[in-house]
Amino acid sequence: MLKIKTHFPEFHSDLIERFWIIENTEVETKVVIPPSQYINIIFPIGTSNYKRNESWVTSPQIEGISLQNNTITYPPNTKVFGIRLFAYGLYPFFQFAGKEIMDTSIPIQLEGFPFITEHKSDDALIKKLEKTILSHFSVDRYNEIKPILNFYQKFRWNDENESIERFCKDSETNYTSLNRLFSKVIGISPKKFERLIKFRKSLCSIIDSQEQLTSIGINSGYFDQAHFIREFKLFLHQTPSEYKKMIKEADKESNIINYNFKLH
Structure with missing residues (x-):
């Protein structure tokens, strides 16, 4: 243990x-x-x-x-x-x-x-x-990454559907500049990072809550259930329901699926 x-x-x-x-x-x-x-x-x-x-x-x-x-x-x-x-x-x-x-x-x-x-x-x-x-x-490098920090705060903690285009407009930047910074610091595009954030939000809810999968998908920012399933399978090669079932079986057998800490 x-x-x-x-x-x-x-x-x-x-x-x-x-x-x-x-x-x-x-x-x-x-x-x-x-x-x-x-x-x-x-x-x-x-x-x-x-x-x-x-x-x-x-x-x-x-x-x-x-x-x-x-x-x-x-x-x-x-x-x-x-x-x-x-x-x-x-x-x-x-x-x-x-x-x-x-x-x-x-x-x-x-x-x-x-x-x-x-x-x-x-x-x-x-x-x-x-x-x-x-x-x-x-301090200089901290100031350089502030647009990414603000991006994460916006897309991780906002339950409403948010678009990258709207984020760029509100933050008075453009996608080309944002993408260049993401590629340098994180290694992937803002769009791909946003997809990873949504996936982690849904994963956290599947593991830690009793919500229905339909609600989890909507609250994680997916347009509909088909979008949720498609994106989830992209990262885990399983549907949300298949993953939820696997977690329950692992709990019965006292296996560790992830070291959680609390997924965020």
Whole structure:
């Protein structure tokens, strides 16, 4: 059984979604992670390692946003620390190109982030690494990504149907400029990112609520049920009803479908 500890940042919560520690003290555990708009900086602690899909990870990594399922395997006695950032959240701290890390995990060496061999306590470790990442913050790069930040806030938390054209008009920008910024920072177009946001909204509701699928589709911003099913299948190769059934079966068998934290 995985033990998960999370800590919400005191600063830059519009960039850093949370800090987390996962520890597996028992049998090998596999976690299926659905497509996600988050970036993770991950540090295996001590001699810990884990498997991402079919590749073993033994050193600090950056995981980019994903448009596909990924399976993480945690052996017994594994402990890893992570910093989960929004899709645009990495750029004000470290200038990685979005396309460089999208749908993959790459080893990294970041200044001030040594291999973690020991620590006094989990809370002390979180505080130390929170202070370290904040030391890399760039105001100029933060100001550069503000249109993407505003885009995410608009499309993630607005239950009404919103169009990119209207967003561009309201924010006094044009799609060409917005697309250029998205390609640089995130690695995908605004339109594709908007589709990922809608998918994650629907996924969150399927996992955490008792709403009917028809309501979930509408509340996630889809035009109709056919649109909802088509887009959901694009990301998971399953219909919403098939995925909901799989979750129920997994709950009965005590399997872990995702490390949720609370999907957003």
